[in-house]
Amino acid sequence: MPVVVVLVSLLLLAATQVHANNPNGKTPWALQNSNLQSRLQQWTRDPDGVSREHGVIGSWDLRNVTSLRNVFGFNEKFNADISGWNVSGVTDFSSMFWEASGT
DSSP states (O other), X not given: OHHHHHHHHXXXXXXXXXXXXXXXXXXXXXXXXXXXXXXHHHHHHOHHHHHHHHOOGGGOXXXXXXXXXXXXXXXXXXXXXXXXXXXXXXXXXXXXXXXXXXX
């Protein structure tokens, strides 16, 4: 029984963290290799609008992403906190910030 209580507590803590990062209560995007680039392009065009609808970029769910290859390549506008990303499944970080200026 104590194990169940601990697991439930951890799940509640994780849910609280998601909502702390997303004051609007929206569930962050669950991203995959196939849609990450298009979601980042949307965020680059309208960061406030995307954040209102899908949470701040640092809260996005990247558990199913395996490649961040060239994901920010040549991006002149990106300069956001992504330190909250879970990149434990990523196996390819090559050229992730290739020619990005981050202004």
